Amino acid sequence: xxxxxxxxxxxxxxxxxxxxxxxAAAGVEYEEEFLETREQYEKLLQGGSLMFxxxxxxxxDGMKMxxxxxxxxxIAAKYNLYGKDLxxxxxxxxxxxxxxxxxxxxxxxxxxxxxxxxxQLAVIVQKATSRYFPAYEKVLKDHGQSFLVGNNFSWADVxxxxxxxxxxxxxxxxxxxxxxxxxxxxxxSSIPTIKxxxxxxxxxxxxxxxxxxxxxRRVLRMYYNLKPN
Amino acid sequence: xxxxxxxxxxxxxxxxxxxxxxxAAAGVEFEECFMEAKDDLIKLQKDGSLLFxxxxxxxxDGMKMxxxxxxxxxIAGKYNLYGKDLxxxxxxxxxxxxxxxxNELLLSYPFxxxxxxxxxFANTVDKATNRYFPVFEKVLKDHGQDFLVGNxxxxxxxxxxxxxxxxxxxxxxxxxxxxxxxRFKxxxSNVPTIKxxxxxxxxxxxxxxxxxxxxxxxxxx
Numbered sequence: 001x002x003x004x005x006x007x008x009x010x011x012x013x014x015x016x017x018x019x020x021x022x023x024a025a026a027g028v029e030y031e032e033e034f035l036e037t038r039e040q041y042e043k044l045l046q047g048g049s050l051m052f053x054x055x056x057x058x059x060x061d062g063m064k065m066x067x068x069x070x071x072x073x074x075i076a077a078k079y080n081l082y083g084k085d086l087x088x089x090x091x092x093x094x095x096x097x098x099x100x101x102x103x104x105x106x107x108x109x110x111x112x113x114x115x116x117x118x119x120q121l122a123v124i125v126q127k128a129t130s131r132y133f134p135a136y137e138k139v140l141k142d143h144g145q146s147f148l149v150g151n152n153f154s155w156a157d158v159x160x161x162x163x164x165x166x167x168x169x170x171x172x173x174x175x176x177x178x179x180x181x182x183x184x185x186x187x188x189s190s191i192p193t194i195k196x197x198x199x200x201x202x203x204x205x206x207x208x209x210x211x212x213x214x215x216x217r218r219v220l221r222m223y224y225n226l227k228p229n
Numbered sequence: 230x231x232x233x234x235x236x237x238x239x240x241x242x243x244x245x246x247x248x249x250x251x252x253a254a255a256g257v258e259f260e261e262c263f264m265e266a267k268d269d270l271i272k273l274q275k276d277g278s279l280l281f282x283x284x285x286x287x288x289x290d291g292m293k294m295x296x297x298x299x300x301x302x303x304i305a306g307k308y309n310l311y312g313k314d315l316x317x318x319x320x321x322x323x324x325x326x327x328x329x330x331x332n333e334l335l336l337s338y339p340f341x342x343x344x345x346x347x348x349x350f351a352n353t354v355d356k357a358t359n360r361y362f363p364v365f366e367k368v369l370k371d372h373g374q375d376f377l378v379g380n381x382x383x384x385x386x387x388x389x390x391x392x393x394x395x396x397x398x399x400x401x402x403x404x405x406x407x408x409x410x411x412r413f414k415x416x417x418s419n420v421p422t423i424k425x426x427x428x429x430x431x432x433x434x435x436x437x438x439x440x441x442x443x444x445x446x447x448x449x450x
Contacts, residue, residue, distance in 0.1 A: 052327050052360055063319060069298065070322035077315055090294060090303045097296030098281050135280050 005030040005060040008044065010219065012212035013205045014107065015068045016056045018100075018162060020204060022072055024197035025158040026079035032203065041219045072096075076155040088150045095136070095148055095156040099163040102132045106166050110208040111216075111226040120228045121170055128167045133178050136160055140180040146187055153191065161188045169207055234259040234289040237273060239445055242434045243336060244297045245285045247329075247388060249433065251301055253426035254387040255308035261432065267448050298329075305384040317379045324365070324377060324385045328392050331361050335395045339437040340446070354403065357396050362407050365389055369409045375416055382420065390417045398436050 005023060009016035011034040023030050035041055035055065044050055050057055051066045058065045061078075065071045076082040076092075083089045105124045112120055139148060148156040164185050167174050175182050188194055197204055217223055234252060238245040240263040252259050264270055264284070274282045280295045287294045290307075294300045305311040305321075312318045334353040341349045368377060377385040393414050396403045404411050417423060426433055437445075 051323060051364060052330075061316075063316070065319060065323060067323045067326035069326050070319060073322050074315065074319045077318070086303060086306050087290070087292070089306065090292060090299055093299030093302050094280060094294065094296045097299050101281070131281055 004028075005058055007032045008035065008049075008057040008059075009055050010035050010212065010215055011205070012208050012215070014056075014208070014216070017205060018068065018103070018159060019056060019058060019071055019075070021158050021162050021197065022075050022081070022155060024203065025153075025191070025193050026075065026081060027193045028075075028079065030203070035219050036215060038219055038221070069100075072155065081153065081155045081158070083150055083154055084152070088154075091149045092154055092156045095139070096159050098132050098135060099156075099159045102128060102163050103166060106170070108223075108226050108228075109170075110210075110213050111223050112228060116228050123228065124167065125171050125174060128174060129177070132163070133175070133181060136184075137178045137180045140184055146184075157184075157188050158194070161185060161194065233257075234287055236261045237264070237278075237286040237288070238284050239264045239448055240434070241437055241441070241445060243285075243437075243445075246336075246434060247332065247391060248285060248287060248297065248300055248304070250387050250391045250426065251304050251310070251384055253432065254382075254384075254420070254422050255304065255310060256422045257304075257308065259432070264448055270448055301325075301384065310382070310384040310387070312379055312383055313381070317383075320378045321383055321385045324368075325388050327361055327364070328385075328388045331357055331392055332388075332395070335392070335399060336437075338399070339439055339442055350399070354400055357403060358406065361392075362396075362404070362410060365413075366407045366409050369413055375413075386413075386417050387423070390414060390423065395436075 005028065007016060007019060007030055009032070011032075020030075035044075041055075044055075044057070045053055049064050051064070054066060056066065056068050056071060058071050060071075060074070065074060073082070083092050102124075105120065105127055109117060109120055109124070136148070143151075145151045147153050148160065161184075164175065164181060175185065189198060196202060213223075234257065236245055236248065236259055238261070240261075249259075264273075270284070273279050273284070273286065278293050279286055280293070283295060285295065285297055285300065287300050289300075289303070294303060302311070312321050331353075334349070334356060338346070338349055338353060365377070372380075374380045376382050377389060390413075393404065393410060404414070418427060425431060
C-alpha cells in the first residue's frame with residue numbers, strides 16, 4: 001500500500017472537490033475510492049471508519065480524517081500553504097471562509113428542482129458579484145501582489161480559483177467588472193501543479209449531473225427534497 | 230481605547246457565543262458593541278468594517294476579523310489552546326467542526342418556523358445523542374484523560390462544554406446515557422476561567438427567547 005492519501009467519496013465534486021484541488025496544488029498524488037452503493041457506505045460505517053458517520057473521509061498519515069475543514073487545514077499546514085505566522089493564517093482563514101460560503105450556495109444546486117435552480121442561480125450570481133468578488137478584488141488591488149496573502153502562494157489562492165471557476169460555469173461573464181480577479185485567475189491557473197489539474201484526465205471532477213445526484217441519494221438515503229438556502 | 234478585543238454582534242448568543250466562551254476560557258477580557266437595529270449593521274457595512282458584510286466581527290490585534298472559524302482559530306492559536314502539533318490540531322479540528330455542526334442545529338432552533346420546530350427538535354436530539362455525544366464519550370473513555378486532546382486543556386474542551394450545556398437547556402436529561410460526558414462537564418466547569426464565565430454577571434449570553442426572535446431577524450433581513 002502506498003503512502004498516498006486516499007479519498008473516500010462519491011465520484012463527483014461535492015465537499016471533496018476542495019480537497020482534490022488542494023492536494024493537486026501541493027503536488028501530492030492521491031488515490032480515490034468512489035462510493036457507488038449503499039452497501040459500501042454501510043461497510044465503512046460498520047468498520048468505524050467514519051467518525052461522525054459522514055464523508056468526506058481521507059486516510060492520510062495514519063489518520064482517518066473527517067470534516068472537510070479539518071482535512072483542508074491539515075493539508076494546507078503540512079504542505080506550507082497556510083501562511084508563515086498566526087496573522088497570515090488569520091487572513092487565509094477569513095478568505096477561505098468567504099469562498100467556502102460562496103461555494104456553499106453552489107454545493108446543493110444539482111439537488112434542487114428546476115424551478116428552484118433558476119432562483120438559486122440568481123442568488124449565486126448576486127452573492128458572487130456583490131459580496132464576495134468585490135472583497136477579493138479589493139484585497140488584490142490594495143496590495144498589488146500576485147497572491148492573496150503574504151506575497152506567497154497559499155490555500156486561499158487555490159480556494160478562490162476553485163470558487164471563481166465554479167461561478168463562471170454558471171455565468172461565463174461573471175468576472176467582467178473584476179479585472180484583478182481576471183488577472184488572478186490567469187496567473188494561478190498557470191502555476192504548474194494547478195495547470196496540470198486543469199487539464200483533461202486529471203482527478204478534477206466535472207459539473208455534477210443527475211447521475212451524481214442519484215448516486216448520492218441512493219447511498220446516503222438523504223437529500224430528496226432540498227430547498228434553496 | 231483599550232487593547233482589549235472588541236466584539237460586534239447583537240446582544241445574544243448566535244454565532245458569537247463560541248467566541249465569548251473561548252476568550253473567557255483563555256482569561257482574556259473583551260468589550261462588546263451590540264447591534265440593536267438594522268441601521269447598526271448598515272453602519273458597519275458602510276464603513277468597510279465587514280469584509281463580507283457580515284457579523285460576527287471581532288477587532289483584535291489591529292485586525293477587523295470576520296468568519297467565526299477564522300476568529301476562533303486565531304484566538305486558539307494565540308492563547309495556546311490549539312494543541313502542540315499538526316496531528317493534535319487535526320484531532321481538535323475534527324472534533325470542533327463536528328461540534329459546530331451540532332451548534333448550528335441548536336442555535337437555529339428558536340428561528341425555525343412554527344411548523345418545522347418539532348421536527349427540528351427531534352433531529353437535533355437524534356444527532357446529539359446518536360451521532361456526536363457517543364463519539365466524545367468514547368474518546369474520553371478510551372484515553373481516560375481529563376481533556377479531549379493531548380492531555381491538555383484546549384478549545385475542543387471549551388467547545389464541548391458549551392455544546393453540552395446548550396443541549397441540556399434543550400432537553401435536561403439529554404446526557405442520561407453519557408456518564409463520562411457528565412464527569413467531563415463537571416470537571417471543565419471547574420476550570421477557574423470557565424467557572425467565572427458560568428457565574429451570573431459574566432458576558433455569557435442567555436438562551437435565545439422566542440419573543441426576541443423578530444427583533445433579531447429585523448437586524449439581518
